[in-house]
Amino acid sequence: MKRVPVDALTDFGKALLAARGAPEDVATAVARSLVYADMRGVASHGVVRLPIYLERLERGMVNAVAEPAPERDDGATVLLDGRNNFGAHVGRRAMGLAVERARAHGIALVGVKRSNHFGTAAFFVDAALAAGQVALVLSNASQTMPPVGGRRPFLGTNPLCIACPTPREAPFVLDMATSVVARGKIIFAARAEEPIPEGWAVDAEGRPTTDAAAGLEGSVLPVGGAKGFGLAMAIDILSGVLTGAGFGPTVNNMYENWQDPQDVGHAFLSIDITRFMPLETFSSRIDAYIDALKAAPRAPGVDELLYAGELEHRHAEAARAKGVALPSALVDDLDTIAMRLRIPHRLGAAGARAAE
């Protein structure tokens, strides 16, 4: 592993995207989104995605210069056409709009169509939290998960994020996929030639399996069976069916489909807390909630009870101080791309500086 300072990693990502024609604000949004995921310990949505993002851009599958534009605007609801720009950029615009409209109307929903993979949903909520709002972010994704009783992937591990401000260091940020486990954990088990627990995956024929390699050829299961599948489908309905984006089988895979844009759909909902109570009252109530949680009796061997987003926040603080930890092979891969694109930035060099 190498540690790379947050700023150096962000600048590196921006430079690579800019070298492929992404405007400053788009390159910034995408680079920050990926680095943010790495900082929070969600490596699956981190700079490991930079190569595929660059390749989609390079091969014209993403349009980094098209500004997202409202297709319909009714004040508290907006239908935003992402115009096939990067999800991180489209999502930031959508969340900004939702926050502005929630301030005006108390609540707002921005539905998004024609977008792309938007990285970690938690990246978008800061604007809402800063405005004293509760945010809900949904997105669909390409097929990786079977229905309950299904044999093959049918819908995405459609994520949801719910966040609210707290007077603590860490806001409440629940950011979860609707699968029982990240596919990355199955990859890890397969490499280590270890079995996976029952309920994680089915094989290519839809049969339950504890064989990690068979699970990789098959599909990862929804969390809690019918509950996770129902949630994933509900998220697809709100972010895909309702917005005019792709849904279920019609969201295209960014690794496999090089003919069509992904047509990912999102939904950004924001609620102005002050329509219900003064922000100070809400703050002291959520503070009391967290106090009660921290004081609750713990199971043997458990040091602390955590709320959603707390661990990720600590991870991000550590990354800010010590740099982001990246596998050396990934650092080398990214530096090779930088060389090919003839930009002067090198993560290896930045990492060396971080180690001093």
Add this chain to the structure above:
Amino acid sequence: MKRVPVDALTDFGKALLAARGAPEDVATAVARSLVYADMRGVASHGVVRLPIYLERLERGMVNAVAEPAPERDDGATVLLDGRNNFGAHVGRRAMGLAVERARAHGIALVGVKRSNHFGTAAFFVDAALAAGQVALVLSNASQTMPPVGGRRPFLGTNPLCIACPTPREAPFVLDMATSVVARGKIIFAARAEEPIPEGWAVDAEGRPTTDAAAGLEGSVLPVGGAKGFGLAMAIDILSGVLTGAGFGPTVNNMYENWQDPQDVGHAFLSIDITRFMPLETFSSRIDAYIDALKAAPRAPGVDELLYAGELEHRHAEAARAKGVALPSALVDDLDTIAMRLRIPHRLGAAGARAAE
């Protein structure tokens, strides 16, 4: 088991509630909510709750004559004071308001405080579906579930319901608790002296257990661990912290606390589909989604892939035709209460008629 016609069961419930002073509309909402749950096969939220509802009413813990009233009204957002009436009645008022406001503003959120146990969340969504809206219903509940790493119950198995209209017989209605399994299944296993799967429950010390009896003394776990706990807490934030209702440890248990009202909180959100696309377009899109699901490859031994609410709808149709199946002991218990309240209705007699 005895089968009781839907109308007879509803009239019976209304008569019992009315005999204890519930006004016509309140008695109707509560009776319909309980019967609706039984019809859908969700017996845990059915007329089995009638005795405790009546007892709360009898002992002055629920105020069936107080009309819910807006404490604050900003158009697209409303804070509704349930004034300690039954949750089914308060919830119907709140959903009606949300539907009306979503029609005017495109989206609306009605937060509810000072309410009570509201039964099955799916009961409320019909008004939204009939209006061509997508509904989201949340509620908190009294403590039954520990945090991840916790030893004792800390928050409720806070349910969520997401529903949208379809051109099919069954609308999409996801109605789920955030626990891995209904507590009733653990009760069932304990009675049968069978073990429960790992991950369902912890014992009274917070240790994982497969002993059903130990699980009953302990607590049922959140679905998917941190995911279910995070969801339950997010639901508590939206329906409890944000509304001024109880949350976490301050939602009172309706079976154990006879000093205080429950102070349950709910959130009713509704979205007008026509702000995003014509209803016909939405209908054909959700129809295409369901077509794709029905045509998706199935695992060995699976006859049909179902979406959320489909099975419950079929169950309800069967109950409408053949009557609601109730355990004979429950029928006897309810008839005993009817006798004590000096009302002429008898489920046993109605059931006999159903069997003719």
